[in-house]
Amino acid sequence: MDKQSLYDTELLKVAGWKPRANNWYEWIIQKFFTWQVFRGLSGVAIFFLVWHFLTSLYIPPRFEFIPNPLYLFTQWISPSPENGISIFSPVYYRHIFVSMARVYAAFALATALGVPLGLLLGWNKVFRNMVFPVVELLRPIPPLAWVPLAVLMLYGIEMPVIFVTMMAGFFATVLNSYLGVVSIDQTYFRAAACLGFNRWKIFTKVIVPGALPFIFTGLQIAMGVAWFSLVGGEIIAGKSGLGFLIFEAYQNIQLVNIFIAMITLGSIGYLSSVLIRHLGNRLMIWQLKDRG
Amino acid sequence: MSLLTNSEKLKLLKLNSFLGNADDGLLMAIVEYAELLEFDKNTFIYSRSDPADNFYILIEGQVGHPEVQAAQEQFSIAQNISVPGQLFGFAATVQGTPKRIISAHCEKFTKVLAIDGVWFQNLCRSYQGHGFELLETLTRAYTEHEHEIAGQSGWISIQNVGKVYNPYGKAVVAVKDCSIEIRPGEFVAIVGPSGCGKSTLLNAIAGFDSITSGVIYLDGKLVNKPGSKAIPGPDRMVVFQNNALFPWATIIENLICGPVAQGKMNKAQATQKAFELLDKVGLSDIGDLYPAAISAGMSRRVEIIRALLNDPRVVLMDEPFRGVDALTRSVTHNALLELYDLTNKTIMFITHDLEEAIYLADRVLVMASRPGYIKKTIKVNLPRPRNLKLLSSPEFLKLKEEIIEAVHEEAVKGFMSGEREHA
Amino acid sequence: MKTLYQTNLFQYLRELIESFFRNILNRAMLEGCLGLLIFFGTWQLARSIGLLIVLPGPIEVIEGAPTVMAQSDYILSWINSAKRVFSGFVIAVILAIGIGVPMGMSRKLKDFSFPILEVIRPIPPLAWLPISILFWPSSEMTMMFLTFLGAFFPILINILAGIDSIDVRYIQAALSLGADKKALFWKILVPGALPSLFTGLTIAIAITWEVVIAAEMASGDNGLGFMTWKSYMSHSMVGILVGMLSIGMAGLISSQIVSIVGRKVMPWLKK
Numbered sequence: 001m002d003k004q005s006l007y008d009t010e011l012l013k014v015a016g017w018k019p020r021a022n023n024w025y026e027w028i029i030q031k032f033f034t035w036q037v038f039r040g041l042s043g044v045a046i047f048f049l050v051w052h053f054l055t056s057l058y059i060p061p062r063f064e065f066i067p068n069p070l071y072l073f074t075q076w077i078s079p080s081p082e083n084g085i086s087i088f089s090p091v092y093y094r095h096i097f098v099s100m101a102r103v104y105a106a107f108a109l110a111t112a113l114g115v116p117l118g119l120l121l122g123w124n125k126v127f128r129n130m131v132f133p134v135v136e137l138l139r140p141i142p143p144l145a146w147v148p149l150a151v152l153m154l155y156g157i158e159m160p161v162i163f164v165t166m167m168a169g170f171f172a173t174v175l176n177s178y179l180g181v182v183s184i185d186q187t188y189f190r191a192a193a194c195l196g197f198n199r200w201k202i203f204t205k206v207i208v209p210g211a212l213p214f215i216f217t218g219l220q221i222a223m224g225v226a227w228f229s230l231v232g233g234e235i236i237a238g239k240s241g242l243g244f245l246i247f248e249a250y251q252n253i254q255l256v257n258i259f260i261a262m263i264t265l266g267s268i269g270y271l272s273s274v275l276i277r278h279l280g281n282r283l284m285i286w287q288l289k290d291r292g
Numbered sequence: 293m294s295l296l297t298n299s300e301k302l303k304l305l306k307l308n309s310f311l312g313n314a315d316d317g318l319l320m321a322i323v324e325y326a327e328l329l330e331f332d333k334n335t336f337i338y339s340r341s342d343p344a345d346n347f348y349i350l351i352e353g354q355v356g357h358p359e360v361q362a363a364q365e366q367f368s369i370a371q372n373i374s375v376p377g378q379l380f381g382f383a384a385t386v387q388g389t390p391k392r393i394i395s396a397h398c399e400k401f402t403k404v405l406a407i408d409g410v411w412f413q414n415l416c417r418s419y420q421g422h423g424f425e426l427l428e429t430l431t432r433a434y435t436e437h438e439h440e441i442a443g444q445s446g447w448i449s450i451q452n453v454g455k456v457y458n459p460y461g462k463a464v465v466a467v468k469d470c471s472i473e474i475r476p477g478e479f480v481a482i483v484g485p486s487g488c489g490k491s492t493l494l495n496a497i498a499g500f501d502s503i504t505s506g507v508i509y510l511d512g513k514l515v516n517k518p519g520s521k522a523i524p525g526p527d528r529m530v531v532f533q534n535n536a537l538f539p540w541a542t543i544i545e546n547l548i549c550g551p552v553a554q555g556k557m558n559k560a561q562a563t564q565k566a567f568e569l570l571d572k573v574g575l576s577d578i579g580d581l582y583p584a585a586i587s588a589g590m591s592r593r594v595e596i597i598r599a600l601l602n603d604p605r606v607v608l609m610d611e612p613f614r615g616v617d618a619l620t621r622s623v624t625h626n627a628l629l630e631l632y633d634l635t636n637k638t639i640m641f642i643t644h645d646l647e648e649a650i651y652l653a654d655r656v657l658v659m660a661s662r663p664g665y666i667k668k669t670i671k672v673n674l675p676r677p678r679n680l681k682l683l684s685s686p687e688f689l690k691l692k693e694e695i696i697e698a699v700h701e702e703a704v705k706g707f708m709s710g711e712r713e714h715a
Numbered sequence: 716m717k718t719l720y721q722t723n724l725f726q727y728l729r730e731l732i733e734s735f736f737r738n739i740l741n742r743a744m745l746e747g748c749l750g751l752l753i754f755f756g757t758w759q760l761a762r763s764i765g766l767l768i769v770l771p772g773p774i775e776v777i778e779g780a781p782t783v784m785a786q787s788d789y790i791l792s793w794i795n796s797a798k799r800v801f802s803g804f805v806i807a808v809i810l811a812i813g814i815g816v817p818m819g820m821s822r823k824l825k826d827f828s829f830p831i832l833e834v835i836r837p838i839p840p841l842a843w844l845p846i847s848i849l850f851w852p853s854s855e856m857t858m859m860f861l862t863f864l865g866a867f868f869p870i871l872i873n874i875l876a877g878i879d880s881i882d883v884r885y886i887q888a889a890l891s892l893g894a895d896k897k898a899l900f901w902k903i904l905v906p907g908a909l910p911s912l913f914t915g916l917t918i919a920i921a922i923t924w925e926v927v928i929a930a931e932m933a934s935g936d937n938g939l940g941f942m943t944w945k946s947y948m949s950h951s952m953v954g955i956l957v958g959m960l961s962i963g964m965a966g967l968i969s970s971q972i973v974s975i976v977g978r979k980v981m982p983w984l985k986k
C-alpha cells in the first residue's frame with residue numbers, strides 16, 4: 001500500500017468510519033463479519049444450546065413436553081418425517097400457502113380500504129369530524145372479538161378468517177394514514193397554495209407523498225397484526241393453514257409439528273415485515289436513511 | 293390664463309361621476325387646492341417617464357393616450373378624453389410611481405384642473421370611511437389595466453390595515469393602522485424586532501391570514517379585507533423562513549411543478565427555464581438531487597428561483613436567510629440581487645438584519661412592535677447593481693446608523709416584555 | 716354593591732357556561748354526532764328493510780342489553796378478564812424494563828440478545844397456546860404466559876427506541892454538570908425514555924386485551940371472551956354484540972388509564 005492509502009486507512013480507523021468496499025467479497029466481509037453479527041449469532045447459539053440442554057441432558061419438570069431442537073431440525077429436513085410434516089411433505093407447503101394467501105389478501109384489503117379512508121380523514125375536516133367518532137367507537141374492539149359475528153354473518157370458511165384478519169390491519173392503516181396527513185408541516189400546504197395547486201394536485205403531490213412514511217409504518221403494523229389475528233381466526237374457524245396445523249398437532253399430540261408450524265409462522269411473518277420495510281425504503285428514496 | 297371661480301370649479305368636479313358623489317367638504321378642499329392649466333394643441337401634458345405628480349380633470353378640449361390607442365384591446369382607460377369632468381392621469385400619481393407609464397397628448401387646445409396625487413390621497417384618508425371609499429373607487433376604476441399596458445405589475449397597496457388576535461378573551465393588537473405603498477418593481481425591506489407583526493402583515497398580503505380592519509390591494513384588485521376569507525394565490529409567491537421545498541421531489545421537479553400545474557408552460561419549457569436560472573446562480577448540477585441532499589444556502593437559492601419561475605406579481609420573503617451562516621448569506625444575497633436585476637419583480641423582504649435590509653432594498657421600513665405600525669421609512673439611494681464594496685461606504689454606514697436608532701428602541705421594548713420569538 | 720368575591724364567582728360561572736356551550740355546540744361536535752347518527756341509522760335501516768338477516772339492529776341490542784348485563788356472571792366476567800390482563804401486563808412490564816434497560820445501556824448486551832428476540836417476536840402469542848397448555852400446570856398460568864408474551868415485545872421495543880432517542884447532548888450536558896452514573900440513570904435516562912415507554916404501554920395494553928379475549932374464547936371458562944363465546948355457541952346475537960362492545964369499552968378504559976397515568980408521571984409533556 002502506498003503512503004497515501006495507508007494514511008487514509010489509519011485516518012478512517014481513528015474516525016471510526018469504514019473504508020468503502022471495493023468489490024463484492026469485501027462488501028460481504030464488511031457487512032457480515034463484524035463483532036455485532038458475531039455477538040448476535042452467539043446469542044442465538046446460546047439460546048439453542050440452553051434449549052438443547054434443558055431437553056436432553058437435564059430435563060426439569062414439565063419440560064418433557066418440549067422436543068429437543070436437534071430432533072426438531074432433523075425431523076424438519078427428513079424426507080420421511082414421523083409426524084408427516086417436513087420440508088419434503090407437500091401438505092406443509094399447502095398449509096403455508098393457504099396461510100400466506102389469507103394474510104396477504106386481508107392485508108391488501110386493509111390497505112386498499114384503510115389508506116384512502118385515513119387520507120380522506122386527514123384531508124377533509126368535515127369528513128373527519130363526522131367519521132372519526134365512528135372509527136374510534138369500533139377501534140377498541142379486538143379483531144378476535146369479531147370472530148363470532150363474522151362466522152355467523154359471512155358465508156364459507158375463508159371469508160370470516162380474512163375478515164377478522166383484515167379488521168386488525170384496517171384500523172392500523174387508517175390511524176397511521178391519518179397521522180401521516182396530520183404530520184405534514186403546514187408550510188408545505190402554504191407553498192402549494194402559492195404555487196397555484198388546485199385541491200386535487202395538493203392531494204396527489206403534497207398529501208400522498210408527505211404521509212407516505214407514516215403510511216408505511218401503518219402497513220408494517222398491519223402486517224404484524226394480520227399474522228397475529230390469522231392464527232386466532234384459523235384456530236377457531238379454519239380447516240387449513242399454519243394456525244390450524246398447530247392445533248391439529250396439539251390435538252394429535254404431534255409436538256414436533258407444533259414447533260415446526262410455530263417457527264415457520266414466525267419466520268414468514270418476519271420476512272413479510274422486512275419486505276414491507278424494504279418496499280417503503282425503495283419508494284421513499286428521498287429520505288436518505290443511511291448516508292455513508 | 294383664464295380663471296375660474298370656486299363655485300365653477302365645484303360644478304366641474306361634480307360632473308365627474310366619482311367625485312360627484314363625494315362629500316362637499318372634500319370637494320371644497322380640492323377646489324381650494326386645484327390649479328388651472330392650459331395646453332396648446334399637439335403638446336403633451338405629460339410624457340412617458342415624466343415624474344408623476346398630478347392627475348387632471350378636463351375642463352374643455354381633448355386629450356388622448358397614444359399608448360392606449362395603439363393597443364388593440366379594450367381597457368378601462370378611455371382612449372380619448374373629451375367630456376368635461378373626466379379624470380385622467382390618476383394611476384401613476386396615487387401609486388407614487390416615480391415615472392409616468394403612459395403619456396397624455398392634447399389633440400386640441402385644452403384646459404385642465406391639476407390636483408396633486410399624494411395630497412389627494414392624504415386628503416381622502418383623513419376623511420376616513422367616506423374618503424376611503426372614494427379613493428378605493430377611483431383606484432379600482434383607473435389602475436387595473438394601466439400597468440398591464442406598460443408590462444409592469446406588482447403594486448401593493450396596504451391601507452390602514454389592523455389585525456387583532458382574540459385568543460379566548462384577551463385581545464392582542466398585532467398590527468395597528470399600517471399603511472404601505474409598494475410600487476411595481478420596487479424592493480422593499482421591512483425590519484423590526486421579533487414579534488412586531490411583520491410576519492402578520494406578510495401573511496395578510498399572501499392570503500394566509502385575515503385582517504380585522506383596512507384593505508389590501510394588489511394591482512388595484514382587492515386581495516384581503518376584513519370579514520372575507522383570504523385566499524392565497526400564485527400571484528403572490530412566498531419564500532418561507534424554513535425549507536418549503538417538497539422533500540419528496542427532486543430539485544427540478546420542485547422548480548417546475550408551479551408553472552406546470554398552472555398551465556403557464558409545458559414541462560420541457562419549464563425545465564429549460566429552470567436550468568437557465570440555476571446556471572445563473574451557479575447551481576447547475578444539483579437538478580436531480582433531493583432537497584435533503586443540498587445545503588441550506590443552496591436550498592434558499594433554489595426556493596428563490598422557484599418563486600421567480602412562477603412569474604408572480606410580487607414576491608414576499610419572510611426572513612428567508614435566517615438560518616444561513618454569514619458567508620453563505622453574502623453569496624445568496626448576490627444571487628438574489630442578480631435575479632432581481634434580471635426579472636425586476638416587486639419584492640417585499642422581511643428581516644431582522646439591518647445590514648441585509650440596506651444592502652438589498654430600495655426602501656427600508658422600520659416597524660414598531662406592540663402594536664405594529666410603520667415607524668420610519670428610509671430611502672436607500674445606493675446605486676444598482678449593488679456590490680460588496682458598498683458595505684463599507686460612508687452612505688451605507690450613515691443609513692445603518694439611522695436605522696439602528698429607530699430599531700433599537702423597539703428592540704429594547706420587545707426584550708423587556710419577554711416576547712416569544714415566532715421561530 | 717357586589718363584593719369582589721361575588722363578581723369573580725359570577726364571572727367564573729359565566730365563563731364555565733360559555734365554555735360548556737362552546738364545547739358542546741361547536742361545529743365539530745355536531746358533525747361528530749351527525750356521523751354517529753348516520754352510522755346507527757343506516758344499521759337500523761338495513762335491519763328493518765331486511766338486508767341483515769343475522770345481525771340485530773341497534774335498537775334490538777339496546778333492548779336486549781340489560782337482560783344480558785343483569786346476568787350474574789357479567790360483572791364477574793369483567794373482573795376475571797381484568798385480573799388476567801392486569802397480572803400478565805404487570806409481569807410483562809417488570810420483565811421488559813428489567814431486560815430492556817440493560818439492553819439499552821449496554822451495546823454488547825443488545826447485540827447478543829436482540830437477534831434471538833427478533834426471531835421469537837413474530838410468532839403470534841396464540842400460536843404459543845398449545846405449548847403453554849402442555850407446559851404450564853394451570854390454565855390461569857397459561858393465560859398469564861400468553862398475555863405476558865403479547866405485552867412484552869411492544870414494551871421492550873419501545874423502551875429500546877426510547878433510550879435510543881435520548882439526545883446525546885442531554886447526556887453531555889449532564890456529564891459536564893458533574894453527574895455520576897446514578898444521577899445519569901435516574902435523571903436523564905428514565906425521564907427521557909418515559910414517553911416511548913408509555914407509547915409502548917398503550918400498544919401493549921390493547922394487545923393484552925386481545926390475547927386475553929382470544930385465550931378465553933379458545934380455552935377459558937370465565938371472563939368476557941368466554942362470555943362472548945358462550946353467546947356465540949347459544950346463537951344469541953345480542954349477547955355477542957354486547958360482549959364485543961363490553962370488550963371494546965374495557966380496552967378503551969384501560970388505554971385511558973394508561974394515558975392518565977402517563978400524563979401524571981410526565982407533567983412536562985405538552986398536551
